[in-house]
Amino acid sequence: MSLILVTCVFFSVFILHVAVHGYLIARGILTIKSTAVYVIGFFVLWIFHTFGLLSLPLTSVVYYVLLVLVGVMFYLTPYLGGETPASMILGSFGKKRQQTFRDLMGLFTNTGLIWKRIEDLQMAGLIQKQGTHYSVTGKGKMAALLVLFYQKLFHRQLVG
Amino acid sequence: MDTWILVTSGASFVLLFLLLLAVFRMVHAYDAPVWYIRMTGFCGVCCLGLWWVVVFLGWVHETPQIIAMGVIASLLLYGLLTILFLFGVFGVFEASITLHILTKIALSGKEGIHPNAILSSYNRNTIVKRRIDRFLWSGELLVVGGRYRLSKRLSYFMMRERFLNILRWMFPTL
Numbered sequence: 420m421s422l423i424l425v426t427c428v429f430f431s432v433f434i435l436h437v438a439v440h441g442y443l444i445a446r447g448i449l450t451i452k453s454t455a456v457y458v459i460g461f462f463v464l465w466i467f468h469t470f471g472l473l474s475l476p477l478t479s480v481v482y483y484v485l486l487v488l489v490g491v492m493f494y495l496t497p498y499l500g501g502e503t504p505a506s507m508i509l510g511s512f513g514k515k516r517q518q519t520f521r522d523l524m525g526l527f528t529n530t531g532l533i534w535k536r537i538e539d540l541q542m543a544g545l546i547q548k549q550g551t552h553y554s555v556t557g558k559g560k561m562a563a564l565l566v567l568f569y570q571k572l573f574h575r576q577l578v579g
Numbered sequence: 580m581d582t583w584i585l586v587t588s589g590a591s592f593v594l595l596f597l598l599l600l601a602v603f604r605m606v607h608a609y610d611a612p613v614w615y616i617r618m619t620g621f622c623g624v625c626c627l628g629l630w631w632v633v634v635f636l637g638w639v640h641e642t643p644q645i646i647a648m649g650v651i652a653s654l655l656l657y658g659l660l661t662i663l664f665l666f667g668v669f670g671v672f673e674a675s676i677t678l679h680i681l682t683k684i685a686l687s688g689k690e691g692i693h694p695n696a697i698l699s700s701y702n703r704n705t706i707v708k709r710r711i712d713r714f715l716w717s718g719e720l721l722v723v724g725g726r727y728r729l730s731k732r733l734s735y736f737m738m739r740e741r742f743l744n745i746l747r748w749m750f751p752t753l
Contacts, residue, residue: 422652437749444751477581478652485659492667494750496743505674505710509719509729509737517726523711527703536677537694546684553684554691562678563685569672574604575611 421475422482424467429486432460436494454494457487504532580641583633584649588656591626595619595661609716615669619661626650626657676706 436456443453460483464473473479507526511518537553540546545559555563570576598618606614630650633639639646672678683701684692711727714720721730 422655440750475581475584475652478584478656481585482652482656482659485656485663488663488667489659492663493746496666496746503674504676504706505713506737506739506743508707508710508714512727512729517723517728519726520707520711523727524703524707527707529698529703532676532703532706533680533698533701534694536680537697540677540681540684545681549691552687552691552693554687554689555681555685559681560685563682566672566678566682567685569668573600575673576608 421473421479424472425464425479425483425486428460428463428467429483429490432457432463433490435459436490440494451495454491457490460487580639580645580649583630583639584652584656587626587629587633588653588660590629591622591653591657592660592664594625595622596664598622607716609713611669611673613717615665619665623654623657626653 436453439456440453443450461480464479464483467473468476468479504527508523511523511526515522537546540559541548541553544556545562546553547556595618598621599615602614602618603611627650630646630653634646639649641649679701680697683697687696711720715722718730720727
Protein backbone atom coordinates (compact mmCIF):
# COMPACT_ATOMS: atom_id res chain seq x y z
CA MET A 420 0.00 0.00 0.00
CA SER A 421 2.80 2.41 1.00
CA LEU A 422 4.78 1.79 -2.17
CA ILE A 423 1.72 2.14 -4.40
CA LEU A 424 1.04 5.53 -2.81
CA VAL A 425 4.69 6.57 -3.25
CA THR A 426 4.63 5.45 -6.90
CA CYS A 427 1.47 7.52 -7.50
CA VAL A 428 3.03 10.54 -5.78
CA PHE A 429 6.21 10.20 -7.84
CA PHE A 430 4.40 9.94 -11.19
CA SER A 431 2.15 12.89 -10.30
CA VAL A 432 5.22 15.01 -9.53
CA PHE A 433 6.97 13.65 -12.65
CA ILE A 434 4.05 14.83 -14.82
CA LEU A 435 4.25 18.19 -13.04
CA HIS A 436 7.98 18.28 -13.83
CA VAL A 437 7.28 17.63 -17.54
CA ALA A 438 4.69 20.45 -17.48
CA VAL A 439 7.01 22.88 -15.64
CA HIS A 440 9.86 22.05 -18.03
CA GLY A 441 7.57 22.62 -21.05
CA TYR A 442 6.37 25.94 -19.60
CA LEU A 443 9.94 27.14 -19.02
CA ILE A 444 11.13 26.00 -22.45
CA ALA A 445 8.24 27.91 -24.07
CA ARG A 446 9.66 31.02 -22.37
CA GLY A 447 13.21 30.27 -23.50
CA ILE A 448 14.45 29.03 -20.12
CA LEU A 449 16.36 25.75 -19.77
CA THR A 450 17.34 25.06 -16.18
CA ILE A 451 18.05 22.07 -13.96
CA LYS A 452 16.25 23.97 -11.18
CA SER A 453 12.98 22.60 -12.59
CA THR A 454 13.82 19.36 -10.76
CA ALA A 455 13.05 21.21 -7.50
CA VAL A 456 9.39 20.21 -8.02
CA TYR A 457 10.27 16.76 -6.63
CA VAL A 458 10.51 18.37 -3.16
CA ILE A 459 6.70 18.59 -3.25
CA GLY A 460 6.65 14.79 -3.13
CA PHE A 461 8.39 14.80 0.26
CA PHE A 462 5.72 17.11 1.69
CA VAL A 463 2.97 14.87 0.34
CA LEU A 464 4.69 11.80 1.87
CA TRP A 465 5.01 13.64 5.19
CA ILE A 466 1.26 14.41 5.10
CA PHE A 467 0.49 10.74 4.33
CA HIS A 468 2.75 9.71 7.22
CA THR A 469 1.02 12.16 9.57
CA PHE A 470 -2.36 10.59 8.72
CA GLY A 471 -0.90 7.10 9.23
CA LEU A 472 -1.20 6.10 5.59
CA LEU A 473 2.43 4.97 5.24
CA SER A 474 2.91 1.60 6.90
CA LEU A 475 6.57 1.49 5.79
CA PRO A 476 7.86 5.05 6.35
CA LEU A 477 11.60 4.36 5.95
CA THR A 478 11.16 2.21 2.84
CA SER A 479 8.75 4.78 1.38
CA VAL A 480 11.23 7.64 1.74
CA VAL A 481 14.14 5.59 0.32
CA TYR A 482 11.92 4.37 -2.53
CA TYR A 483 10.86 7.95 -3.35
CA VAL A 484 14.48 9.21 -3.20
CA LEU A 485 15.61 6.45 -5.58
CA LEU A 486 12.71 7.15 -7.97
CA VAL A 487 13.61 10.86 -7.97
CA LEU A 488 17.30 10.07 -8.62
CA VAL A 489 16.34 7.82 -11.55
CA GLY A 490 13.92 10.47 -12.83
CA VAL A 491 16.51 13.26 -12.63
CA MET A 492 19.14 11.02 -14.23
CA PHE A 493 16.86 10.28 -17.20
CA TYR A 494 15.90 13.97 -17.37
CA LEU A 495 19.59 14.88 -17.71
CA THR A 496 20.39 12.08 -20.20
CA PRO A 497 19.33 13.92 -23.40
CA TYR A 498 21.53 16.90 -22.41
CA LEU A 499 24.55 15.09 -21.01
CA GLY A 500 24.57 12.12 -23.36
CA GLY A 501 23.07 13.67 -26.46
CA GLU A 502 23.09 11.43 -29.51
CA THR A 503 26.01 9.10 -28.93
CA PRO A 504 28.34 7.88 -31.74
CA ALA A 505 27.15 4.32 -31.00
CA SER A 506 23.50 5.17 -31.57
CA MET A 507 24.41 7.26 -34.65
CA ILE A 508 26.25 4.29 -36.16
CA LEU A 509 23.37 1.90 -35.57
CA GLY A 510 20.80 4.51 -36.60
CA SER A 511 22.61 5.03 -39.92
CA PHE A 512 21.78 1.44 -40.92
CA GLY A 513 18.12 2.49 -41.04
CA LYS A 514 18.98 4.66 -44.06
CA LYS A 515 21.59 2.43 -45.69
CA ARG A 516 21.53 -1.30 -44.94
CA GLN A 517 25.14 -2.11 -45.81
CA GLN A 518 28.02 0.24 -45.14
CA THR A 519 31.78 0.30 -45.35
CA PHE A 520 34.10 1.62 -42.63
CA ARG A 521 34.56 4.73 -44.75
CA ASP A 522 30.76 5.28 -44.87
CA LEU A 523 30.56 5.04 -41.07
CA MET A 524 33.55 7.33 -40.63
CA GLY A 525 31.76 9.85 -42.84
CA LEU A 526 29.09 10.24 -40.15
CA PHE A 527 31.54 12.02 -37.88
CA THR A 528 34.11 14.77 -37.84
CA ASN A 529 36.90 15.44 -35.36
CA THR A 530 35.27 18.82 -34.79
CA GLY A 531 32.05 17.23 -33.56
CA LEU A 532 33.65 14.39 -31.63
CA ILE A 533 36.73 15.99 -30.10
CA TRP A 534 36.85 19.77 -30.47
CA LYS A 535 33.29 20.39 -29.31
CA ARG A 536 33.93 18.30 -26.20
CA ILE A 537 37.16 20.16 -25.46
CA GLU A 538 35.19 23.42 -25.70
CA ASP A 539 32.47 21.98 -23.42
CA LEU A 540 35.10 20.92 -20.86
CA GLN A 541 36.62 24.40 -20.97
CA MET A 542 33.21 26.07 -20.58
CA ALA A 543 32.44 23.77 -17.64
CA GLY A 544 35.66 24.95 -15.99
CA LEU A 545 37.24 21.47 -15.98
CA ILE A 546 40.13 22.40 -18.27
CA GLN A 547 41.94 25.63 -19.12
CA LYS A 548 43.92 26.84 -22.12
CA GLN A 549 47.51 27.96 -21.51
CA GLY A 550 48.89 29.23 -24.79
CA THR A 551 48.40 26.37 -27.22
CA HIS A 552 48.10 23.68 -24.54
CA TYR A 553 45.21 22.51 -22.40
CA SER A 554 45.57 21.50 -18.74
CA VAL A 555 43.08 20.51 -16.06
CA THR A 556 41.79 22.89 -13.40
CA GLY A 557 41.37 21.83 -9.76
CA LYS A 558 37.77 20.78 -10.48
CA GLY A 559 38.86 18.87 -13.59
CA LYS A 560 41.61 17.12 -11.65
CA MET A 561 39.05 15.88 -9.11
CA ALA A 562 36.77 14.61 -11.90
CA ALA A 563 39.70 12.90 -13.66
CA LEU A 564 40.81 11.30 -10.36
CA LEU A 565 37.31 9.93 -9.92
CA VAL A 566 37.47 8.36 -13.39
CA LEU A 567 40.94 6.94 -12.72
CA PHE A 568 39.77 5.59 -9.34
CA TYR A 569 36.85 3.84 -11.09
CA GLN A 570 39.26 2.36 -13.65
CA LYS A 571 41.62 1.16 -10.92
CA LEU A 572 38.84 -0.19 -8.70
CA PHE A 573 37.09 -2.15 -11.45
CA HIS A 574 40.27 -2.86 -13.40
CA ARG A 575 38.73 -1.22 -16.47
CA GLN A 576 39.96 0.83 -19.39
CA LEU A 577 37.78 3.53 -20.89
CA VAL A 578 36.28 2.10 -24.06
CA GLY A 579 34.79 5.42 -25.13
CA MET B 580 9.67 -5.23 8.40
CA ASP B 581 10.65 -1.73 7.27
CA THR B 582 14.27 -2.28 8.34
CA TRP B 583 14.49 -5.75 6.78
CA ILE B 584 13.42 -4.38 3.41
CA LEU B 585 16.28 -1.87 3.49
CA VAL B 586 18.78 -4.43 4.82
CA THR B 587 18.02 -7.12 2.21
CA SER B 588 17.96 -4.72 -0.75
CA GLY B 589 21.10 -2.93 0.47
CA ALA B 590 22.96 -6.18 1.14
CA SER B 591 22.05 -7.49 -2.33
CA PHE B 592 23.40 -4.33 -3.94
CA VAL B 593 26.63 -4.47 -1.91
CA LEU B 594 27.02 -8.10 -3.01
CA LEU B 595 26.51 -7.04 -6.64
CA PHE B 596 29.17 -4.34 -6.24
CA LEU B 597 31.68 -6.81 -4.76
CA LEU B 598 30.95 -9.41 -7.45
CA LEU B 599 31.45 -6.81 -10.19
CA LEU B 600 34.81 -5.89 -8.63
CA ALA B 601 35.89 -9.52 -9.01
CA VAL B 602 34.20 -10.39 -12.33
CA PHE B 603 35.37 -7.31 -14.27
CA ARG B 604 38.97 -8.34 -13.61
CA MET B 605 38.40 -11.67 -15.32
CA VAL B 606 36.16 -11.01 -18.34
CA HIS B 607 36.83 -9.31 -21.68
CA ALA B 608 36.19 -5.54 -21.63
CA TYR B 609 33.40 -5.79 -24.22
CA ASP B 610 31.61 -8.50 -22.20
CA ALA B 611 31.17 -6.24 -19.16
CA PRO B 612 27.55 -5.19 -19.92
CA VAL B 613 26.48 -8.84 -20.35
CA TRP B 614 28.12 -9.77 -17.04
CA TYR B 615 26.53 -6.77 -15.36
CA ILE B 616 23.09 -8.12 -16.31
CA ARG B 617 24.00 -11.67 -15.24
CA MET B 618 25.32 -10.53 -11.86
CA THR B 619 22.27 -8.30 -11.36
CA GLY B 620 20.01 -11.33 -11.85
CA PHE B 621 22.14 -13.49 -9.56
CA CYS B 622 22.06 -10.90 -6.75
CA GLY B 623 18.30 -10.52 -7.23
CA VAL B 624 18.02 -14.25 -6.48
CA CYS B 625 20.31 -13.72 -3.46
CA CYS B 626 17.88 -11.03 -2.26
CA LEU B 627 15.13 -13.69 -2.28
CA GLY B 628 17.52 -16.04 -0.45
CA LEU B 629 18.16 -13.43 2.24
CA TRP B 630 14.41 -13.10 2.78
CA TRP B 631 14.14 -16.88 3.10
CA VAL B 632 16.86 -16.82 5.81
CA VAL B 633 15.17 -13.93 7.65
CA VAL B 634 11.81 -15.74 7.67
CA PHE B 635 13.38 -19.16 8.44
CA LEU B 636 15.21 -17.75 11.48
CA GLY B 637 11.98 -16.17 12.70
CA TRP B 638 13.24 -12.59 12.62
CA VAL B 639 10.01 -11.43 10.98
CA HIS B 640 6.61 -12.19 12.48
CA GLU B 641 4.13 -11.19 9.80
CA THR B 642 1.50 -12.87 7.64
CA PRO B 643 2.72 -14.50 4.38
CA GLN B 644 0.96 -11.77 2.37
CA ILE B 645 2.83 -8.98 4.18
CA ILE B 646 6.14 -10.87 3.84
CA ALA B 647 5.46 -11.23 0.10
CA MET B 648 4.92 -7.47 -0.11
CA GLY B 649 8.19 -6.96 1.77
CA VAL B 650 10.03 -9.16 -0.75
CA ILE B 651 8.54 -7.20 -3.65
CA ALA B 652 9.54 -3.92 -1.97
CA SER B 653 13.11 -5.23 -1.50
CA LEU B 654 13.36 -6.21 -5.15
CA LEU B 655 12.00 -2.82 -6.21
CA LEU B 656 14.62 -0.94 -4.17
CA TYR B 657 17.37 -3.27 -5.37
CA GLY B 658 16.23 -2.81 -8.98
CA LEU B 659 16.32 0.98 -8.67
CA LEU B 660 19.81 0.85 -7.14
CA THR B 661 21.10 -1.28 -10.03
CA ILE B 662 19.49 1.04 -12.62
CA LEU B 663 21.14 4.05 -10.97
CA PHE B 664 24.52 2.33 -10.93
CA LEU B 665 24.18 1.04 -14.50
CA PHE B 666 23.21 4.35 -16.11
CA GLY B 667 24.71 6.79 -13.61
CA VAL B 668 28.14 5.24 -13.00
CA PHE B 669 28.88 2.25 -15.22
CA GLY B 670 27.47 3.70 -18.47
CA VAL B 671 29.05 7.12 -17.99
CA PHE B 672 32.51 5.94 -16.92
CA GLU B 673 32.71 3.20 -19.55
CA ALA B 674 31.93 4.99 -22.79
CA SER B 675 32.12 8.75 -22.27
CA ILE B 676 34.28 10.47 -24.88
CA THR B 677 34.33 13.64 -22.78
CA LEU B 678 35.74 11.81 -19.75
CA HIS B 679 38.27 10.07 -21.99
CA ILE B 680 39.54 13.45 -23.22
CA LEU B 681 39.53 14.85 -19.67
CA THR B 682 41.68 12.01 -18.32
CA LYS B 683 44.09 12.38 -21.26
CA ILE B 684 44.52 16.06 -20.42
CA ALA B 685 44.80 15.29 -16.68
CA LEU B 686 47.51 12.68 -17.28
CA SER B 687 49.55 15.18 -19.29
CA GLY B 688 50.43 16.98 -16.04
CA LYS B 689 50.93 20.67 -15.32
CA GLU B 690 52.44 21.49 -18.74
CA GLY B 691 49.22 20.38 -20.38
CA ILE B 692 48.74 18.85 -23.81
CA HIS B 693 48.41 20.24 -27.32
CA PRO B 694 45.08 19.31 -28.99
CA ASN B 695 47.00 17.73 -31.89
CA ALA B 696 48.61 15.32 -29.42
CA ILE B 697 45.15 14.24 -28.28
CA LEU B 698 44.03 13.85 -31.89
CA SER B 699 47.06 11.74 -32.80
CA SER B 700 45.99 8.96 -30.39
CA TYR B 701 42.27 9.62 -29.99
CA ASN B 702 40.26 10.72 -33.00
CA ARG B 703 37.16 9.84 -35.05
CA ASN B 704 39.00 6.85 -36.53
CA THR B 705 39.69 5.26 -33.11
CA ILE B 706 36.26 6.20 -31.74
CA VAL B 707 34.37 4.66 -34.70
CA LYS B 708 36.64 1.61 -34.80
CA ARG B 709 36.13 0.87 -31.07
CA ARG B 710 32.38 1.04 -31.45
CA ILE B 711 32.34 -1.17 -34.52
CA ASP B 712 34.60 -3.70 -32.74
CA ARG B 713 32.22 -3.66 -29.78
CA PHE B 714 29.19 -4.22 -32.04
CA LEU B 715 30.96 -7.05 -33.88
CA TRP B 716 31.89 -8.63 -30.52
CA SER B 717 28.32 -8.37 -29.19
CA GLY B 718 26.91 -9.62 -32.52
CA GLU B 719 24.92 -6.48 -33.29
CA LEU B 720 26.85 -6.00 -36.54
CA LEU B 721 28.01 -8.49 -39.16
CA VAL B 722 30.64 -8.16 -41.87
CA VAL B 723 29.54 -9.40 -45.29
CA GLY B 724 31.97 -8.90 -48.19
CA GLY B 725 33.81 -6.11 -46.41
CA ARG B 726 30.58 -4.27 -45.61
CA TYR B 727 28.89 -3.97 -42.25
CA ARG B 728 25.24 -4.68 -41.70
CA LEU B 729 22.87 -5.07 -38.73
CA SER B 730 22.36 -8.60 -37.49
CA LYS B 731 19.52 -7.80 -35.07
CA ARG B 732 16.49 -5.66 -35.76
CA LEU B 733 16.27 -4.61 -32.12
CA SER B 734 19.46 -4.15 -30.14
CA TYR B 735 20.28 -2.57 -26.79
CA PHE B 736 21.41 0.63 -28.48
CA MET B 737 18.32 0.74 -30.71
CA MET B 738 16.11 0.42 -27.62
CA ARG B 739 18.22 3.06 -25.86
CA GLU B 740 17.80 5.42 -28.81
CA ARG B 741 14.02 4.93 -28.86
CA PHE B 742 13.88 5.53 -25.12
CA LEU B 743 15.98 8.68 -25.55
CA ASN B 744 13.58 9.89 -28.26
CA ILE B 745 10.73 9.58 -25.73
CA LEU B 746 12.80 11.56 -23.19
CA ARG B 747 13.61 14.22 -25.80
CA TRP B 748 9.90 14.47 -26.59
CA MET B 749 9.05 14.86 -22.88
CA PHE B 750 11.91 17.26 -22.10
CA PRO B 751 12.59 19.27 -25.27
CA THR B 752 15.65 21.53 -25.43
CA LEU B 753 15.83 25.12 -26.62
